[in-house]
Amino acid sequence: MNALIQEELFPEETLQRxxxxxxxxxxxxxxxxxxxxxxxRFSRSWMHASNAxxxxxxxxxxxxxxxxxxxxx
Amino acid sequence: xxKRLFFRLYAHTIPVRGRERSxxxxxxxxxxxxxxxxCYDLIMQFRTHPIGVVERMQPEETVxxxxxxxxxxxxxxxxxxxxxxxxxxxxxxxxxxxxSLQTAIIGYAFGQYDLWLVLRQLDRLRCQHxxxxxxxxxxxxxxxxxxxxxxxxxxxRTITLFIRHQPLLSRTRFVEGLYEQCRKIDRIVVYDCPExxxxxxxxxxxxxxxxxxxxxxxxxRYIINLNYFSExxxxxxxxxxxxCIDQRGEIRNSLGQPRSFGNxxxxxxxxxxxxxxxQELWHVSPDQIEDLRDSELRYCLFVADELEKDTGxxxxxxxxxxxxxxxxxx
Numbered sequence: 001m002n003a004l005i006q007e008e009l010f011p012e013e014t015l016q017r018x019x020x021x022x023x024x025x026x027x028x029x030x031x032x033x034x035x036x037x038x039x040x041r042f043s044r045s046w047m048h049a050s051n052a053x054x055x056x057x058x059x060x061x062x063x064x065x066x067x068x069x070x071x072x073x
Numbered sequence: 074x075x076k077r078l079f080f081r082l083y084a085h086t087i088p089v090r091g092r093e094r095s096x097x098x099x100x101x102x103x104x105x106x107x108x109x110x111x112c113y114d115l116i117m118q119f120r121t122h123p124i125g126v127v128e129r130m131q132p133e134e135t136v137x138x139x140x141x142x143x144x145x146x147x148x149x150x151x152x153x154x155x156x157x158x159x160x161x162x163x164x165x166x167x168x169x170x171x172x173s174l175q176t177a178i179i180g181y182a183f184g185q186y187d188l189w190l191v192l193r194q195l196d197r198l199r200c201q202h203x204x205x206x207x208x209x210x211x212x213x214x215x216x217x218x219x220x221x222x223x224x225x226x227x228x229x230r231t232i233t234l235f236i237r238h239q240p241l242l243s244r245t246r247f248v249e250g251l252y253e254q255c256r257k258i259d260r261i262v263v264y265d266c267p268e269x270x271x272x273x274x275x276x277x278x279x280x281x282x283x284x285x286x287x288x289x290x291x292x293x294r295y296i297i298n299l300n301y302f303s304e305x306x307x308x309x310x311x312x313x314x315x316x317c318i319d320q321r322g323e324i325r326n327s328l329g330q331p332r333s334f335g336n337x338x339x340x341x342x343x344x345x346x347x348x349x350x351x352q353e354l355w356h357v358s359p360d361q362i363e364d365l366r367d368s369e370l371r372y373c374l375f376v377a378d379e380l381e382k383d384t385g386x387x388x389x390x391x392x393x394x395x396x397x398x399x400x401x402x403x
Contacts, residue, residue, distance in 0.1 A: 046228075053230070055259055057259060061377075063204060065235075
């Protein structure tokens with residue numbers, strides 16, 4: 001998901017005017033970053049005064065059925 | 074190997090001793106390494122002594138084990154060597170939540186009680202996750218999208234739906250439309266669905282021929298993560314901060330449990346969940362369950378069965394749920 005995309009981001013003539021570290025810059029697919037929450041669903045919550053209330057699941061099954069297993073089968 | 078160094082486990086790798094074997098829980102990567110109790114004892118000694126001192130503490134016949142175990146643990150990436158052990162404190166395993174209710178499981182067959190009044194109560198209690206197990210006719214289900222969207226700005230983070238199959242569900246885009254319309258819905262499972270009516274599974278919608286009972290895990294299920302592990306230290310991860318309401322409106326700790334603490338038609342949920350009796354099972358950690366307390370896997374084993382108290386020992390026992398016999402083909 002976070003595989004590096006091997007490409008030259010800047011042409012050589014630009015790199016010559018930039019600090020050395022620019023030669024090591026790489027591009028990643030942003031959808032792979034958890035921090036972007038791009039795979040999450042958002043709703044609203046009046047009580048939390050939020051219009052971007054993230055719909056995260058739990059770290060354990062809600063009850064006696066493990067949904068992750070059902071959807072993984 | 075420099076014997077003046079200390080061996081430390083990574084903070085996310087936590088040793089647990091069982092009666093016959095021990096285990097190292099890697100809470101970051103989600104796996105468990107089972108080790109002999111002798112290895113566990115050495116790990117305890119490594120906490121305060123360098124490797125060389127631990128070696129000198131062993132009886133002559135087991136001195137060689139120390140280096141072998143250190144090499145083994147290093148090869149499994151369970152820990153590291155350091156001369157500054159005090160710089161690597163242990164993880165804080167205190168489990169805390171601001172919510173008085175984490176999950177609510179509701180069985181509803183349309184008509185025995187007012188589901189929407191119940192949901193409003195749960196919303197006021199800031200319940201985080203809601204699971205609805207619905208069993209209704211097509212005319213009941215048709216009202217569902219409108220009623221659920223009334224909770225679009227409720228405190229629930231997710232709503233999971235289990236809906237018993239009706240022809241309406243597979244012959245139209247009803248289920249898919251419901252998912253798109255209600256932003257709180259996380260997943261929808263249509264159960265008891267005949268094979269020729271099943272649609273392909275998507276990331277959020279599943280049509281299955283299984284019943285609710287058949288969907289329960291048939292094999293031991295392990296859940297390995299930091300939250301689950303830390304909750305297990307003081308609470309029962311299955312019962313803790315959960316309320317279940319069955320199709321008749323009876324309020325229980327679990328849908329399978331016979332004891333009812335009141336009915337939603339006559340009792341407020343807030344009052345019921347505040348009762349010490351109702352909260353008793355919340356505090357039954359795996360260490361208080363006779364069948365689990367000696368197991369090294371007690372902090373990751375998912376147990377959804379009923380618990381009963383042994384008045385003699387004060388401990389709890391798992392009462393296995395009687396599963397219906399599998400159908401025999403004619």
